[in-house]
Amino acid sequence: QVQLVESGGGLVQAGGSLRLSCAASGKMFSMNSMGWYRQAPGKQREFVARLTRIGSIKYADAVKGRFTISGDNAKGTVSLQMLSLKPEDTAVYYCNAELLVAPYDVWGQGTQVTVSS
Numbered sequence: 686q687v688q689l690v691e692s693g694g695g696l697v698q699a700g701g702s703l704r705l706s707c708a709a710s711g712k713m714f715s716m717n718s719m720g721w722y723r724q725a726p727g728k729q730r731e732f733v734a735r736l737t738r739i740g741s742i743k744y745a746d747a748v749k750g751r752f753t754i755s756g757d758n759a760k761g762t763v764s765l766q767m768l769s770l771k772p773e774d775t776a777v778y779y780c781n782a783e784l785l786v787a788p789y790d791v792w793g794q795g796t797q798v799t800v801s802s
Contacts, residue, residue, distance in 0.1 A: 686788075687709050687713070687715065687716070687761070687782055687791045688710050689707055689780045689782055689792065690793060691780045691795065697770055697799070697800055697801070698800070700769060700770065701800070704767070705764060706765075707756075707780030707793055708761060709761030709782060713758075713760065715786045716758045716784060716785075718736060718737040718738060718758065718783045719758055720732070720781050721735075722779045723776035723778045723779065725773075734748065734754040734765060735754070736754050736756055737758070742754055747773075751769045753765070763780065770800045772800045773800075776798060777796065777798075779792050779794075780792070781793070
């Protein structure tokens with residue numbers, strides 16, 4: 686089984702920056718990609734960024750140019766550097782791993798990011 690643990694959330698003023706990290710344990714050989722999602726109060730969970738095991742990267746339009754994802758799928762690590770944060774970035778951020786074997790989809794427990802105006 687793969688388990689994910691996030692760290693690095695917190696409270697920051699608008700325009701500030703934060704760095705989130707996620708570390709996986711377990712069967713890293715099955716890792717296909719790792720990424721980040723977020724869920725704001727009263728809203729559905731939404732995609733933020735993803736890094737695949739071959740190095741492909743994708744961002745949500747809302748974070749392009751401000752957030753940078755990095756990491757190593759083989760080592761089970763992924764980070765999200767967030768710059769120029771806005772109040773609308775406030776959410777619980779979840780690390781996600783897509784696996785090549787069951788259960789195919791694994792989530793971390795989430796870390797709170799709060800951006801004050």
